Amino acid sequence: MMTEKKYQAVIAELIFETALHVGTGRDNPGTDAPVRRNNTGDLVIPGTAIAGALRTLATRLAPRIDLTAKRKCIELSYEDKQKREEDKICGCAVCHLFGEFYPNKKNTKTEDDGGRASRLWIYDAKLISAPRPFVRDGVGIDRRTGVAASAARVKFDTEVVPAGAKFELRVEMEDVNDNDLKLLAATLAEWQAGRAWLGGNTARGLGNAKLDKIRFMRNELDTGKQLLDYLKADDPKDAATEVTDWLKHKVANARENPNPGYNGKNRPFLAASFQLAFDGPFLMHDATAATVVGFDHLPLLDAVPGFNEKPRPPLMAGSGLRGVLRSHAERIARTIASFNAYNAYKEGKGEASKLFLKSCPACNPLEDDATKPLTRCDKFLETSEEFEKIKDHVEDKHLCLGCLLFGSTVRGSRLKMMDAKLEGEPQWKLLDFLAIDRFTGGGLEGAKFDAMALWRPTFNVKLFLEEPEDWELGWLALVLRDMIEQRLTFGFGAAKGFGHARAQKIEIQCGFLRDDDWGVDFGKIKPKDENVPGFYRVAKFTEADWEAQKSIVSKWVEVFRTKLKREGETLPTRKQDSYFDGNLEKLYPLTEA
Ligand SMILES: [Zn+2]
Ligand SMILES: [Zn+2]
Incomplete structure (x- = not known):
């Protein structure tokens, strides 16, 4: 041809x-x-x-x-990749358009043999x-x-x-x-x-x-x-x-013309946006901006201003937000898992500490010592005998739920947190006080510093999760609920009453293609106008729809609670636990709230 x-x-x-x-x-x-x-x-x-x-x-x-080349790309599956011979082309629709990973020199005589570079x-x-x-x-x-x-x-x-x-x-x-x-x-x-x-x-x-x-x-x-x-x-x-x-x-x-034989993950994405409204000063640190402007502490700015220029709008860094959300999510998960372990112990299923360690829901992403409690999963895997075998295809069962949702070095992350932009004009407040240790809330060796804080700012937060699963949605819903109830603090100086914020104006977008992609009835939140950008369609719900969607959300939370038990999975068991093994259990006995 x-x-x-x-x-x-x-x-x-x-x-x-x-x-x-x-x-x-x-x-x-x-x-x-x-x-x-x-x-x-x-x-x-x-x-x-x-x-x-x-x-x-x-x-x-x-x-x-519905494309002519229906086969799944070999690159998608670790097993397929292992099995495939060096000189075999993939021939899927993606490789047809973007080029084969290993163009086959032997087979490029005919046009549609594939084996060519990108079109x-x-x-x-x-x-x-x-x-x-x-x-x-x-x-x-x-x-x-x-x-x-x-x-x-x-x-x-x-x-x-x-x-x-x-x-x-x-x-x-x-x-x-x-x-x-x-x-x-x-x-x-x-x-x-x-x-x-x-x-x-x-x-x-x-x-x-x-x-x-x-x-x-x-x-x-x-x-x-x-x-x-x-x-x-x-x-x-x-x-x-x-x-x-x-x-x-x-x-x-x-x-x-969707592919009728599609049987992959059904939910393309979840996008959530909400406002974080602070009721007092908010103090975040950006060393570069602070140096240029001449303060010890200053929030991250959209761009560093030159001299004689007014500061550009402040941002809340996505990485900072993610850290706060993650550590709060960890706290929720460890609390529920402790109850699960304690209840199982009462039912005679074994020692509470062993039961907890077997299903540890969240490692500490900063703990590198494999003998300590809550060693981060990446580190823990590296020290395991299996590591050489599994390092190229780390599976769900090798990681804690925290790493599965919020990411780990070996697997990356499907959850994206965007830098949050300020709503309206910034109001600055000069603070002059002792440096605060961010974690203990105590003064840091009496060091005095001055800082520019934002006064009662409101930030627009956006997060995005690819291929969300029920348990992940349930977990995020619990974190969001606590943000609505103002239980999280952001930035420096929590002990001084800084950084208290409330989540408001929540909008959840669920990406879908087929009506049954999410296994729930979107009902009236289904899009009326199909003529919007994007291949996927988007169902939106806001706080106003929240009550109507309550049954959906509580189902997700239930799935999360079950997932925490990680039944049928054998996670690498950690060595030590800080709650059940120490005195904490005696000092703070578990009681259902
Ligand atoms: Zn392919
Ligand atoms: Zn982990």
Whole structure:
């Protein structure tokens, strides 16, 4: 078959909703910082990094669309990868579009044998406009002692492009068929809906983007004039014409023809947004901003101001928020698990401490000592005899629930916390007082410092969870309930009454494709208007619907309580427990509230 030659390209603007790391050029493309300076000093996102992010998403979307190549990508399954012979191509829809991982040289004689590289040519995306880059200073703080922990391990300076940066995306394609275009359109539509993440720090809230002004350009190259224009143009896109509503039509087509044989995970995502309203001062630390402005403590700013410039709007770092949510979630889980162990002990099922350790729901992500209670899972696995065998495919049963939901080094995280933007104008308050140890609340060696605190700020918080499961939703619902009841504190100085915030204006978005994807009846919260960006449809509920959705939420919480027992799973058992083994059990006996 002759290949049809024509010029086809997608041109769009990639706009970042959160800040973005700038790499040094030493990073591997696509794995860490996605933005780099090219040899003329301009900021670019390498095409390989964009291709990697698009491919990851396309791999998740492909099984849901009715495409000719129905097989699951070999890359998805560890077992399949092991079994596959070196010279065998995958042949799935994703590999057809993005290229085989190991193009087979022996079999490239015929056109549709696969074995070829990508049909997409993705350009380095150039920066169109941005507030200027700034350096964010990341010093890891040891949670217990409050001092900067092991400098070599956790100190990092990074150049960051602030939120609002715009890049030009350009994807040209060659020999694409209708299936390829359908899959590409579905993937771009998800980016259009703001569900794009680039770079390796997305779990910490960086690199969230959306696509805007998407244009599909085509030059059929059929007539002499088309060909001549194409050859004469400095930029081939200038000799192409836009196909109106290309994305809209292709996505509608992909949505209306879902793969009837789909049997993967049913829930695409959960996105939650809410406001955190502080009732007093809020103090967070950003060393760089503080130094420039001349204070010891200052919240993270959208960009560091120059001299004679007023400070830019403050942000609450996604990483900080995530830490607070995680440690509160751990507390909830350990409390329920302690009750479970104690009840099982009363039923004669064994020693309470052994029962607790067998199903330990949450490690301490900062505990490296394998002999201590609650050693972090990553460390604990490294010391196990099985490690060499399992390190490339760590399974659920190897990790605590905390690591499964909030992430671990070996597995990464599906939960993303975005930097939270301030609502309205900041009100600053100068504080002049003794340094407070963040954990004990006591004065730190009498050191005096001054600080700029935000007075009664309200931040807009956003989190995103891919493929949520019932138990995860139940756990997050419990954390959210405690935030509504103002039981969590954020930033420095909790003991001085700082950092008390209430969650309000909650909106939960549930992504779905088929009506039965979530196994619950969305009823009246189902979308009325289907004409919104994105491949997935979105059901929204707010606090107002909360009562009506109560039965759904309490079912999730029930599943979480059961999951905590981790029945039928054999977790690596930790050595020691600090509650049942020590005096704590005698000092604070368990009583049901
Ligand atoms: Zn494949
Ligand atoms: Zn863990």
